[in-house]
Amino acid sequence: MSRPLEHDYIGLSEVSSMESSEKISSASSTVSTEEEKSNALNLKETELRLGLPGSESPERKSGAGVGVSLLGRTVEDKNGYSLGVLKNFVSGAKRGFSDAIDVSGKWVFSGNGGSEVDMGKGAVLFSPRGVNGVKSLGVLENANQQPGSAAPALKDVVPPSPKPVQDKKPQMPAANDHVAPAAKAQVVGWPPIRSFRKNTMAVNPAKNNDDDEGKSGSACLYVKVSMDGAPYLRKVDLKTYGSYKELSAALEKMFSCFTIGQCGSHGVPGRDGLSESRLMDLLHGSEYVLTYEDKDGDWMLVGDVPWEMFTDSCRRLRIMKGSEAIGLAPRAMEKCKNRN
Amino acid sequence: MASKRQKDSPEEEKKQASSFPDEVLECVLGFVKSHRDRSSVSLVCKDWYNAERWSRTHVFIGNCYSVSPEILVRRFPNIRSVTLKGKPRFSDFNLVPLNWGADIHAWLVVFASAYSFLEELRLKRMTITDESLEFLAKSFPNFKALSLVSCDGFSTDGLKAIVAHCKNLTELDILENGIDDLGGSWLSCFPENFTSLEVLNFASLNSEVNFDALERLVARCKSLKVLKVNKNVTLEQLQRLLVHTSQLTELGTGSFSQELTLREYSELESAFSNCKNLYTLSGLSEATSLYLPALYPACVNLTFLNLSDAALQSAELAKLLPHCPHLRRLWVLDTVEDKGLEAVGSSCPLLEELRVFPAEPFEQDVVIGGVTESGFVAVSQGCRKLHYVLYFCRRMTNSAVAAVVKNCPDFTHFRLCIMNPWEPDYLTKEPMDEAFGVVVKTCTKLQRLAVSGLLTDLTFEYIGKYAKNLETLSVAFAGSSDRGMQCVLAGCPKLRKLEIRDCPFGNAALLSGLERYESMRSLWMSACHVTMNGCRLLAREMPRLNVEVIKEDGSDDTHAEKVYVYRSVAGPRRDAPPFVLTL
Numbered sequence: 001m002s003r004p005l006e007h008d009y010i011g012l013s014e015v016s017s018m019e020s021s022e023k024i025s026s027a028s029s030t031v032s033t034e035e036e037k038s039n040a041l042n043l044k045e046t047e048l049r050l051g052l053p054g055s056e057s058p059e060r061k062s063g064a065g066v067g068v069s070l071l072g073r074t075v076e077d078k079n080g081y082s083l084g085v086l087k088n089f090v091s092g093a094k095r096g097f098s099d100a101i102d103v104s105g106k107w108v109f110s111g112n113g114g115s116e117v118d119m120g121k122g123a124v125l126f127s128p129r130g131v132n133g134v135k136s137l138g139v140l141e142n143a144n145q146q147p148g149s150a151a152p153a154l155k156d157v158v159p160p161s162p163k164p165v166q167d168k169k170p171q172m173p174a175a176n177d178h179v180a181p182a183a184k185a186q187v188v189g190w191p192p193i194r195s196f197r198k199n200t201m202a203v204n205p206a207k208n209n210d211d212d213e214g215k216s217g218s219a220c221l222y223v224k225v226s227m228d229g230a231p232y233l234r235k236v237d238l239k240t241y242g243s244y245k246e247l248s249a250a251l252e253k254m255f256s257c258f259t260i261g262q263c264g265s266h267g268v269p270g271r272d273g274l275s276e277s278r279l280m281d282l283l284h285g286s287e288y289v290l291t292y293e294d295k296d297g298d299w300m301l302v303g304d305v306p307w308e309m310f311t312d313s314c315r316r317l318r319i320m321k322g323s324e325a326i327g328l329a330p331r332a333m334e335k336c337k338n339r340n
Numbered sequence: 341m342a343s344k345r346q347k348d349s350p351e352e353e354k355k356q357a358s359s360f361p362d363e364v365l366e367c368v369l370g371f372v373k374s375h376r377d378r379s380s381v382s383l384v385c386k387d388w389y390n391a392e393r394w395s396r397t398h399v400f401i402g403n404c405y406s407v408s409p410e411i412l413v414r415r416f417p418n419i420r421s422v423t424l425k426g427k428p429r430f431s432d433f434n435l436v437p438l439n440w441g442a443d444i445h446a447w448l449v450v451f452a453s454a455y456s457f458l459e460e461l462r463l464k465r466m467t468i469t470d471e472s473l474e475f476l477a478k479s480f481p482n483f484k485a486l487s488l489v490s491c492d493g494f495s496t497d498g499l500k501a502i503v504a505h506c507k508n509l510t511e512l513d514i515l516e517n518g519i520d521d522l523g524g525s526w527l528s529c530f531p532e533n534f535t536s537l538e539v540l541n542f543a544s545l546n547s548e549v550n551f552d553a554l555e556r557l558v559a560r561c562k563s564l565k566v567l568k569v570n571k572n573v574t575l576e577q578l579q580r581l582l583v584h585t586s587q588l589t590e591l592g593t594g595s596f597s598q599e600l601t602l603r604e605y606s607e608l609e610s611a612f613s614n615c616k617n618l619y620t621l622s623g624l625s626e627a628t629s630l631y632l633p634a635l636y637p638a639c640v641n642l643t644f645l646n647l648s649d650a651a652l653q654s655a656e657l658a659k660l661l662p663h664c665p666h667l668r669r670l671w672v673l674d675t676v677e678d679k680g681l682e683a684v685g686s687s688c689p690l691l692e693e694l695r696v697f698p699a700e701p702f703e704q705d706v707v708i709g710g711v712t713e714s715g716f717v718a719v720s721q722g723c724r725k726l727h728y729v730l731y732f733c734r735r736m737t738n739s740a741v742a743a744v745v746k747n748c749p750d751f752t753h754f755r756l757c758i759m760n761p762w763e764p765d766y767l768t769k770e771p772m773d774e775a776f777g778v779v780v781k782t783c784t785k786l787q788r789l790a791v792s793g794l795l796t797d798l799t800f801e802y803i804g805k806y807a808k809n810l811e812t813l814s815v816a817f818a819g820s821s822d823r824g825m826q827c828v829l830a831g832c833p834k835l836r837k838l839e840i841r842d843c844p845f846g847n848a849a850l851l852s853g854l855e856r857y858e859s860m861r862s863l864w865m866s867a868c869h870v871t872m873n874g875c876r877l878l879a880r881e882m883p884r885l886n887v888e889v890i891k892e893d894g895s896d897d898t899h900a901e902k903v904y905v906y907r908s909v910a911g912p913r914r915d916a917p918p919f920v921l922t923l
Contacts, residue, residue: 189433189841190816191701191732191759194490194516232651232675 221311227255227288227319238311244303251290255319292317362387366395375400397421402861404442404466405886408910409450420459421485422451426466428864428904429814430839432490435866435902437890439917443467443493445475446915452479460485460511467491473498477505485511485539495520496547504529510563511539524549524572530557537561541568543592543623548572559584568592571625576604582611591615591638593623596631596650605634612638622646629656636663644669647676648697654680661687669693674711674732681715685722693728693753694719701732701759713740713766720747727785728753735766736793741775751783755790761817761842764794771795777802780810790814800824804831812837825849829856839864847874850903854878857885862906870900872923878905879923886912887923 221238234254241247290302294313302310302317369392372378382392398421401407413419426442428435444466451458458480468491476483483506488494496519502512503526527542527549537557542549551573558564558581567585569578573594582588600608608631615638624635627650639645642664647657648671657672657680667688672680674696684691696711713736720726726748736758745751756775764770772793780786780802787809791799795818803810804827811834819825825845828835829852838860846869857863872889879887890902912922 187761187842189430189435190761191698191757192430192433192814192816193698193701193732194432231653 223316225317228321289320289322291320365391369395406908409447413454419455423462425464445472457482462487464489467493469493470498474501477501484508487513489515492518496522496526499526500529510536513541516544521546523547528553535560538563539566543568543570545570551577566590569594571595574598579608579611586614589617590620596624596627609634620644624650639663646671651675658683671695673699675699678715682718685718691723692725695730698732713737717743720744727751730755732757734759737765737767738774742778745782749782752785753788758793762794773798780806788812796820797824800827804828815840817842819843822849826852829853836861842867850874858907866902871898872900875900876923889921891919
């Protein structure tokens with residue numbers, strides 16, 4: 001059951017069956033391309049339709065959403081060791097992405113041409129492009145009403161059983177080495193955190209539509225706001241603001257303790273009128289630039305589009321140091337220069 | 341023991357029976373509260389069985405499908421309090437499709453005729469509709485306590501019915517449910533002359549309630565002991581509530597961040613100073629170092645501090661903990677990092693339970709905080725009484741776990757979740773087998789274990805060999821072959837609940853437990869190697885088990901993706917949806 005070629009427009013390729021451990025060993029070096037490809041695969045998939053085209057079972061195309069689970073195969077896998085197989089399925093409790101690996105162990109890859117995935121360990125480090133590539137999928141999934149989990153990261157997770165791992169030095173693509181797959185697949189129900197807890201933890205509800213919880217996404221639109229150099233994120237409800245000015249003022253208040261350099265219990269931030277205006281200078285000046293990540297996963301400068309369009313497409317906010325915004329858009333850089 | 345004597349000599353038994361009237365026996369047995377003890381009592385002899393069943397007022401049913409409401413009411417005529425659990429635990433993580441079942445309504449209908457004096461209903465992972473809630477509210481005039489944890493199927497409209505009709509309501513505990521939050525007006529439906537509330541928990545509801553109604557409610561319910569509000573209640577509002585409730589033993593605050601004037605802040609501080617009876621504190625969402633100090637006076641008698649909604653940093657936690665000298669249970673987010681856990685180790689010598697939740701479980705790029713193996717060790721060094729741990733981390737080592745159980749050998753609940761599947765020992769890159777091996781070898785009282793990380797069958801050999809008191813085991817992404825599961829089923833005599841996902845266990849493993857499943861509450865296996873034929877074989881061999889397979893669309897017909905096996909005296913389910921196949 002291999003992926004139909006007509007869906008191969010992004011340059012998918014199929015790698016032959018990973019039946020031998022050696023191949024699995026070498027798989028780790030190809031994992032980066034796997035992720036890239038899987039990213040693009042799902043990107044394309046979610047653009048085309050809700051279900052997953054080209055997946056082995058056509059019945060999987062359903063609006064209810066898809067989830068990922070690792071399925072071991074029994075006798076079908078003749079390799080003598082259990083090969084975890086990623087499989088798509090549509091479940092009533094839908095979540096996450098899926099990636100199709102067929103029964104015989106063929107790996108299906110999708111390409112995302114050019115995204116560099118940094119193979120960090122544990123807390124995985126992405127290059128910004130990789131991040132965006134990954135994030136966009138989650139966003140797209142959500143745009144298609146599929147309740148993605150909070151972090152729409154992707155990964156080809158097809159671990160061979162640990163037995164071969166033991167025989168050789170551990171070489172499972174999922175873990176081992178120092179090379180953990182950078183983009184992690186959204187496995188259904190993993191980590192085992194209860195839904196209510198996900199919702200409370202600075203998660204954008206637009207990304208985390210728990211159908212079975214029946215929460216309406218339109219009641220509020222929480223987005224995470226991060227500020228470079230700040231020790232933690234904040235969360236704001238975009239629906240409570242009517243304009244960029246209001247949002248900007250609120251953010252200034254929220255993050256003033258970081259910009260001014262005071263962060264303690266001795267003062268209530270933002271009450272000092274003088275500091276407020278100084279903040280505005282800081283935020284609008286060369287030091288910080290307000291950016292946001294839109295539905296497509298691109299980082300944009302805040303303020304370009306009409307407010308309603310902005311609230312519709314904004315997924316998260318980031319108060320970036322002006323110097324970092326240089327790569328973002330030429331305009332940002334000009335803006336910085338102009339303020340100086 | 342009297343029971344033994346009765347069994348040995350029938351003549352004496354008759355004498356005993358006549359000099360020991362049933363009423364007395366029932367009265368005595370009324371003091372036996374634990375349901376396990378009551379089960380034992382009921383097995384002694386027929387007289388005791390009858391005395392027990394007539395005197396039982398509270399029944400706990402761990403799996404709603406293990407028995408039917410008809411059987412229940414036939415055996416126990418005088419029940420006033422029912423606790424029911426429904427779906428398999430993995431439904432918390434979306435592994436069970438919607439409309440799977442565990443609907444309470446059939447039970448309520450039977451209860452309405454048999455237990456018209458029902459007072460308490462506590463449900464976990466069950467489905468309850470608004471219609472059922474209304475039916476409940478109107479069918480039981482004495483109804484007092486409703487607790488819904490992880491339930492679904494209802495909306496805040498259903499709560500309105502409860503609130504409006506249950507004149508004697510003492511407890512309304514709505515926790516972590518998947519419900520339709522249609523607004524906060526349900527709270528305003530408490531009648532103005534209603535004063536009996538003792539427990540009110542609506543912390544996980546999102547909509548804002550009418551604060552004036554809440555304030556009036558709190559003011560007139562003089563017996564209120566537990567109050568947990570939701571995030572929409574501001575600090576200033578909280579202060580107004582606290583003025584009326586100095587007798588609170590459990591408080592869940594709303595959002596703990598608001599711009600307060602100095603005067604408002606000192607009012608808040610003095611309101612907390614009046615809360616000297618608090619044992620439990622939770623909520624505190626968005627708490628910052630600005631206002632946490634206002635809490636300190638209220639922490640004097642705290643035994644349970646739940647900071648799992650508050651993304652505290654290590655410094656904030658370190659400043660807060662010394663004010664809680666009697667802390668026994670602590671729940672935090674991993675934003676406190678290892679440094680925060682060091683503070684736990686140094687400030688909480690009486691700590692018995694620690695739960696560390698991930699603030700960003702699904703984010704890989706922006707990881708704020710996070711705890712590692714060193715935080716775990718740090719806690720164990722200072723908190724020698726620790727016996728319950730739930731620890732989410734991204735890396736762990738075998739040696740760290742060994743150090744932890746060396747410091748704390750009395751673990752009864754050890755739940756370690758290394759969040760990346762198949763993650764090996766961070767330093768040695770080896771499997772985490774030895775970590776769990778040392779846990780089961782050292783912690784002889786271990787009742788509950790959750791494993792994670794890169795694990796081979798060796799882990800399960802250890803578990804089968806040493807974990808003789810283990811009752812609940814959760815396994816995910818672990819094991820090498822059927823042998824793993826076989827070891828556990830063969831070696832753990834007290835095993836009651838086994839839940840497995842994404843492991844290479846197949847039919848041989850499943851069938852090796854043939855003899856075991858009837859003494860267990862349930863078995864869950866999903867994304868393993870079990871086939872339909874294996875399940876059918878199990879069902880055929882063990883007719884008193886319900887063997888259910890949840891079919892997913894588009895799946896292979898021979899593969900059994902989700903298998904749920906449980907013992908039941910009620911026979912196969914009659915309400916199974918089409919995607920649940922009973923074999």
